[in-house]
Amino acid sequence: MPASASVPARVHPLAVAARLIVLALVAALTLIATRDPGQLRWIALLLVAALPALLAPDHPIAAPIGRFAEAAVTGLAAGSVAAAANATGTIATGFGAEAILPYLVVPLLSAGLRRRATEGAALLGVAAVAMVAGGVLVGDGDAVILQPGYLAACGQWLVLGAIITFAADTMRQLMTPVENKPQPYAEATRLLTQLRSVARSLPGATLDPGGISEHLLEELRQVAPGHRAAVLSASGGGRLVVLAQTGAERVDWEVTLDADSAIADAWASQQPQTASRSQARSHQGGEASSLVVPLVAGVRTIGLVILEADVPNAYPSAVVARVTEVTGPAALRLEAALLFDDVRSLATNEERQRLAREIHDGVAQELVMVGYGIDNAQATLPEGADETAEELRTLRGEVTRVITELRLSLFELRSEVDRNGGLAAAIAEYARTLGTSAGLRVHFTFDESTARLPAATEAELLRIAQEAITNARKHAGASNLWVTCTVDPPYAEIEVTDDGKGFADDRPDGRYGLAIMAERAERIRGRLEIRPRHPSGTTVAVVLGTSARRDSVRDSVSAPEGE
Secondary structure, three states: OOOOOOOOOOOOHHHHHHHHHHHHHHHHHHHHHHOOHHHHHHHHHHHHHHHHHHHOOOOOOHHHHHHHHHHHHHHHHHHHHHHHHHHHOOOOOOHHHHHOHHHHHHHHHHHHHOOOHHHHHHHHHHHHHHHHHHHHHOOOOOOHHHOHHHHHHHHHHHHHHHHHHHHHHHHHHHHOOOOOOOOHHHHHHHHHHHHHHHHHHOHHHOOOHHHHHHHHHHHHHHHOOOOEEEEEEEOOOOEEEEEEEEEOOOOOEOOEOOOOOHHHHHHHHOOOEEEOOOOEOOOOOOOOEEEEEEEEEOOEEEEEEEEEEOOOOOOOHHHHHHHHHHHHHHHHHHHHHHHHHHHHHHHHHHHHHHHHHHHHHOHHHHHHHHHHHHHHHHHOOOOOOHHHHHHHHHHHHHHHHHHHHHHHHHHHHHOOOOOOOOHHHHHHHHHHHHHHHHOOEEEEEEEEOOOEOOHHHHHHHHHHHHHHHHHHHHHHOOOEEEEEEEEEOOEEEEEEEEOOOOOOOOOHHHHHHHHHHHHHHHHOOEEEEEEEOOOOOEEEEEEEOOOOOOOOOOOOEEEHHHO
16 A cells, blocks of 8 residues: 555544543533533534544544644633533632533543643643633623632643643553563574464465566466566666566566666666667667566565567556556565575575684694694604604695695685676686696686576575586596586576596495585576586586577687686
8 A cells, every 4th residue: 555545544432432421521510510501512512623533533633633622612611611600609709610621631631642742732721721711701790710719720620631741651651561572583583483384385385586486477478468578686786687587589688777778767666667669788679668567565676577579569558557466466475585585595604604614713723733743743753663654644645635625615615606706707716726726627618698697596506516516526537627607597507527437326425416416406496417428527517497599699708727
C-alpha cells in the first residue's frame, strides 16, 4: 500500500463507553443542580463536539479539533449552569459549575494518553478562556465570574486538569508492559532458526536466485511474449548481474546504473519504463521495444526485469499492468533468496578465514618449530652418524613439504573473487601460484564478459577450479596445465586440463574431491564433467547454464606459463 494511502480510523469501544458515561453523569448533575431541562443543551453540544473523538480518534486533524471544542463548550457551559443554579437557589455563589466541569477531564486525559503534552496545555488555556467568557456573559446584574464559588470551582478543575495532563504520560508508561530486548546473539539465533524453518517449507525447498528468476521469466512469457528477456540484480560493486536470461541470442545488457538508459531510470524511479530502443550494448539496430520493470521489496529496489521485442510499441499500458501483477509477488521471493545467499556467503567466508587463522597460528607454527628442531639435531650429530643424518634429512624434507602444503592451503582459504578483478583474475592468480610451486607450465584462455555473475556463484566456481587445480598438482604428475574460463552471464564454463597420468578411480582422496566439486556445482545449478584427455591427462569442467550463442567471440587471452 502506498505511503500516502489513508489508514482507516480505529474506534476504541472503551473510550466511547467512558465518554458516554461521563456525559450521562454531567447531564444528571446539571439537572439536579439547575432543575432546568433547558441546560441540557450544553450536553447536546458536548455530544456533538465529542463525535470526532468517538468516530475518528486517531485522525490527525478532526480528533484534536473535537477535543478543543469539548474544552471550549465545557468552559462556556460552566458559567451558564452556575447562573441557573443560583437562580433556582439549589447551589449558591457559583458552585453550580461543579456539575459540568468534571467533563473537562475527558479531552485532557485523551490528549495526555496520546503523549501530546503541548496539546494538553493548549486545551487548559482554551478551557480557562471559555470559563472567563462563560462567567462574564451570563447572569443578571452580578456576573458569575465575580462569585467566589465559581472562581473556586474553575480553579480547582484547572489545577486537576494540569495534573492529569502532565501525569498521563507516566500513567501510559506504567500501563504499557515492559518489553525485554533480546541480546544480539539470541536474536540472531531466533532469526536464523526461523529462516531455516521457512526455507524448508518453501515450494521446492529452494532459495536459489537463479531458479526463481528463470521461473519468473517463464511466467512473464505467458503475459508478454517477446524476443529477449532477463532478470538482473545488484552486485556489491554498484553494477548489475544477470540472474537469468532467455532469447535466441545472448545479450550484452547495459549493466551500469549511471548510463542514460531505461534500466537506470527504472532503478532510480522504481517505476516501469518503456523505450523504443534496445537496452543491450550488443544490439545490431533496427526496430525494438523495451520494457524495464523494477523489482521492489518494501522501499528497496532489488532487481530489474527486462523484456524486449523487435517490433514497435510492443508494451502498451495494459501489458505493463499485467507484467507488474506478476513481478510484484516475485520481488519478495527474489529478495528472500538473495538475502539467504548473502547470509550463507558471509558465514562461509567467516569460517574460511577462521580456519586460515587457526592453521597459521597453530599447526603451521608448530611444524616450523619441528623443522628448527630437526636442523639443530643435524647440526649436533657426531661424526660417523651418516645413517642418522640421512634419516634426519629425509624427515626435514617431509616437514618442509608439509609446511609448503599448509601454506598453499592457507592461500586457497584466503583466496576470494575481487569485486573489481573478476572471476578469471582470481582463478589465474591461484593457478599461477600453484603452478610455480609445482613447476607446471600453466596456459590460460579467458573469454570473460563485462557483465558479472552473482557473487555467491563466482565464489563457488572459484572453489571448484581450486579443487581441480589442486588435484592436478598433487596427483596427476603433469607437466602442463590448461585453464579455460568463459563467462557470459548467466552462462559460465570453467575447464581445467592436465597432461598427467589420468584419474584413478580407486583413489579415495580423488573420490572425495570429486564429491565436493559435484556438491558445489549442484548448489549453483551447474553440472560437473570429468573426461579423459588424449593421449594422456584429465579434463575437469563445470558448466553453468546453456552454451552461449554469439556471432563473434569477445577478446580472448591466451598466455603460456601464467603470462
